[in-house]
Amino acid sequence: MTTIPLVAVVGNPNAGKSALFNMLTGARQKVGNYPGVTVERKAGRLFLPDGRPIELVDLPGAYSLEPSSPDEEVTRDVVLGKQDGERLPDALLLVLDATNLDNHLRFALQLIDLGLPTVVALNMVDLARRDGLEIDPQILERELGVPVIATVAVRRRGTDELREAISEAVTAARVVRPRPVAVEDFTIVQRRARAIARKATISETAVRRTTQLLDSIALHPVAGPIIFLTIMFLMFQAVFAWAVAPAEWIDAGVVSLQTMATGTLNEGPIRSLLVDGILAGVGAVIVFLPQILILFFFILLLEATGYMVRAAFLMDRLMARVGLSGHAFIPLLSSFACAVPGIMATRSIEDPKHRLTTILIAPLMTCSARLPVYTMIIGAFFPDRAVAGAFGLQGLVLFGLYVAGVFGALIAALFLRMTVTRGTPRGFLLEMPKYQLPQLRDIVLGLWQRALIFLKRAGTIILVSTVVLWALLSYPQPKAGETALESSIAGKIASGLEVLVRPIGFNHEIALALIPAMAAREVAVSALATAYSIDAEDEAAAEQPLKEQLRGRWSLPTALAFLVWFVFAPQCLSTIAVTRRETNGWKWPAFMLGYLFTLAWLAAGATFWTATALGL
Numbered sequence: 001m002t003t004i005p006l007v008a009v010v011g012n013p014n015a016g017k018s019a020l021f022n023m024l025t026g027a028r029q030k031v032g033n034y035p036g037v038t039v040e041r042k043a044g045r046l047f048l049p050d051g052r053p054i055e056l057v058d059l060p061g062a063y064s065l066e067p068s069s070p071d072e073e074v075t076r077d078v079v080l081g082k083q084d085g086e087r088l089p090d091a092l093l094l095v096l097d098a099t100n101l102d103n104h105l106r107f108a109l110q111l112i113d114l115g116l117p118t119v120v121a122l123n124m125v126d127l128a129r130r131d132g133l134e135i136d137p138q139i140l141e142r143e144l145g146v147p148v149i150a151t152v153a154v155r156r157r158g159t160d161e162l163r164e165a166i167s168e169a170v171t172a173a174r175v176v177r178p179r180p181v182a183v184e185d186f187t188i189v190q191r192r193a194r195a196i197a198r199k200a201t202i203s204e205t206a207v208r209r210t211t212q213l214l215d216s217i218a219l220h221p222v223a224g225p226i227i228f229l230t231i232m233f234l235m236f237q238a239v240f241a242w243a244v245a246p247a248e249w250i251d252a253g254v255v256s257l258q259t260m261a262t263g264t265l266n267e268g269p270i271r272s273l274l275v276d277g278i279l280a281g282v283g284a285v286i287v288f289l290p291q292i293l294i295l296f297f298f299i300l301l302l303e304a305t306g307y308m309v310r311a312a313f314l315m316d317r318l319m320a321r322v323g324l325s326g327h328a329f330i331p332l333l334s335s336f337a338c339a340v341p342g343i344m345a346t347r348s349i350e351d352p353k354h355r356l357t358t359i360l361i362a363p364l365m366t367c368s369a370r371l372p373v374y375t376m377i378i379g380a381f382f383p384d385r386a387v388a389g390a391f392g393l394q395g396l397v398l399f400g401l402y403v404a405g406v407f408g409a410l411i412a413a414l415f416l417r418m419t420v421t422r423g424t425p426r427g428f429l430l431e432m433p434k435y436q437l438p439q440l441r442d443i444v445l446g447l448w449q450r451a452l453i454f455l456k457r458a459g460t461i462i463l464v465s466t467v468v469l470w471a472l473l474s475y476p477q478p479k480a481g482e483t484a485l486e487s488s489i490a491g492k493i494a495s496g497l498e499v500l501v502r503p504i505g506f507n508h509e510i511a512l513a514l515i516p517a518m519a520a521r522e523v524a525v526s527a528l529a530t531a532y533s534i535d536a537e538d539e540a541a542a543e544q545p546l547k548e549q550l551r552g553r554w555s556l557p558t559a560l561a562f563l564v565w566f567v568f569a570p571q572c573l574s575t576i577a578v579t580r581r582e583t584n585g586w587k588w589p590a591f592m593l594g595y596l597f598t599l600a601w602l603a604a605g606a607t608f609w610t611a612t613a614l615g616l
């Protein structure tokens with residue numbers, strides 16, 4: 001009985017071995033197991049141009065002949081002729097990914113050095129061409145000393161040439177005893193691989209070269225995170241530095257409207273509603289439009305240049321440490337705008353426990369609705385001065401609050417993954433887009449949409465809650481010897497809530513502001529503005545900027561505790577609603593409310609007690 005020649009398909013993982021194997025064997029396949037191991041043996045029948053049959057085996061992907069898994073061990077043993085249940089192949093079909101040539105050539109050189117007759121399939125040349133990468137098979141053939149055929153396995157390109165080359169390889173009946181290269185030769189192999197890849201690469205577009213150069217910096221294990229943090233840091237500096245002038249214009253506009261209304265309308269409920277309710281409340285929030293736009297200008301810019309995906313890649317390592325994967329990065333990043341689209345974006349996460357964890361920590365990402373609260377308190381309590389020479393103190397504090405949210409989220413993820421959402425981690429692959437100059441038009445459009453969303457919120461949710469709060473604050477009217485805050489309905493509710501938040505340094509007005517802020521966080525600002533405006537002794541005091549009023553009435557520990565509260569507290573009904581929808585029930589939103597309020601109370605309390613103890 002004559003045995004038919006055996007050809008083994010070998011190469012790095014994902015080189016396209018199975019695709020090529022399928023292309024060559026069609027439906028004539030047999031799947032079994034290697035004896036004694038759980039590794040699958042996939043074999044198929046291939047017919048040469050002259051009709052002779054060949055047995056083809058699809059080996060597991062490997063990186064080298066020094067195995068680090070049972071799969072790689074089988075691959076090594078087969079090509080060395082030492083595998084139980086397999087004879088020494090008569091030839092190797094070596095599959096290389098053309099887009100990843102220098103990496104794949106390392107293993108290829110080791111295999112070619114074994115001395116078995118070998119045919120190289122230079123696969124994925126379609127993807128290489130798309131990336132502007134042109135490799136000359138002839139040069140590669142000369143350098144490697146074995147035939148090289150360009151293939152596109154998924155489109156059956158190169159089939160006939162491959163059959164021809166395999167036919168020649170198995171016909172040249174050379175008897176060889178394979179010998180593996182020594183391990184210490186590895187760096188030499190690597191250098192050879194790189195040199196050959198460079199020689200065989202006849203054109204590489206400038207785009208691809210620039211992208212690779214930029215990535216070697218942006219994704220560098222040390223430089224990468226430093227660059228990322230620097231960009232984030234400068235972004236927050238700019239949010240404060242650039243917004244000063246436009247915010248002042250808006251503020252001046254609101255004050256002149258208030259003055260005009262006070263001058264034209266008679267004293268009474270209408271004037272109070274307009275001046276103390278609508279203008280004070282909505283005005284206090286609109287002032288933050290410039291800051292929100294500056295923040296989004298940076299985010300849109302980073303997205304358009306292609307940097308954002310690199311940031312996701314950098315974050316993947318960090319995420320893996322808390323039991324998440326890079327898949328969670330995009331939803332979490334969207335949560336910096338708003339947790340609602342962020343939570344909806346978790347649908348792309350396949351693993352249900354990963355997804356649930358991501359949903360539960362999404363509200364800890366600082367959404368844009370928190371920006372008005374942060375910037376108001378920071379503006380009131382932190383002087384606009386430079387720290388360490390060049391950095392604005394206010395931007396530094398804002399950056400710190402964002403970082404606190406991120407750290408809170410990572411720690412929460414770690415705990416959740418160890419308790420309620422325990423499970424095994426999954427791998428992560430990302431396609432890196434090329435770097436490009438952003439289109440100004442896209443950015444302007446993006447900013448315009450952001451501005452509209454914000455103004456619409458100011459015109460609806462914020463306006464309504466401001467008016468409702470104004471009414472609750474204004475009635476019933478105070479009797480002699482009472483302040484408006486004490487007598488009003490809102491004041492009574494706040495007094496109840498105050499019992500809970502008094503220990504963490506919150507006063508009556510804060511307790512009051514927390515209620516409507518459940519509708520939208522930024523309402524806390526308008527609520528405080530309305531409360532202090534109604535409560536003011538005279539008109540001059542009422543028209544004082546909110547900043548001044550806060551400075552006069554709050555201690556620094558209270559202000560700090562208030563900031564920290566907003567980092568952690570689930571002050572947003574829409575987020576709770578979308579969590580209910582995405583998790584199909586009340587269990588997880590209830591859990592989210594519970595753990596976040598507890599976290600917020602403890603963190604704000606710790607801040608207040610520490611700051612008080614330090615005598616701030």
Ligand SMILES: Nc1nc2c(ncn2[C@@H]2O[C@H](COP(=O)(O)OP(=O)(O)OP(=O)(O)O)[C@@H](O)[C@H]2O)c(=O)[nH]1
Nearest residue numbers: 012013014015016017018019061123124152153154
């Ligand atoms: N565009 C393109 N895609 C390809 C080509 N060859 C394979 N692919 C795709 O690349 C992916 C990996 O191919 P596989 O054949 O599974 O790779 P493999 O080498 O068998 O991978 P492992 O078995 O994991 O080692 C699949 O999604 C294929 O469809 C090609 O020439 N062009």
Ligand SMILES: [Mg+2]
Nearest residue numbers: 017018019061
């Ligand atoms: Mg495979």
